[in-house]
Amino acid sequence: MKSLPAILAALLASAVASPALTAPQIPQIYGADGTFLGLLTPARISTDSFCHQYGNYGSQYSTVSIFNQYGVYGGKYSDTGAYNPTATNPPLVVRGGQVIGIISKNPNIGGAERSDPDALRIYVCRM
DSSP states (O other): OOOOOHHHHHHHHHHHHOTTOOGGGSOEEEOTTSOEEEEOOOOTTOTTBTTOTTSTTTOTTOTTOTTOTTSTTTOTTOTTOTTOTTOSSOOEEEETTEEEEEEOSOTTOOSSOEEOHHHHHHHHHTO
16 A cells, blocks of 8 residues: 555645635545545534545445445445546545545556545544
């Protein structure tokens, strides 16, 4: 497993240091089909945060969560799933309209910095 990419670590550090960030500045997660999958923020009480384990974007049971290992965006067998080690269209991390990362178990995927979904959750949600 690769370590958390430096670019995401820097973005998350700035998000924690600057609570006055506006929504476009907070990294967002999107499915390859454009579906919003939550905010990449450690705010566990925010219903839009992927750290909110009972919210739409952090629940292991939600259809729009990368942590639903049987769903479209987290499934081990879905080409758009973060947990599929061969996925070619995993969830994207977007900030300011630009793709800055990919959330995937696929160690061979290219195009942007890759973060393992488990490592990302540990790093962001347990700061």
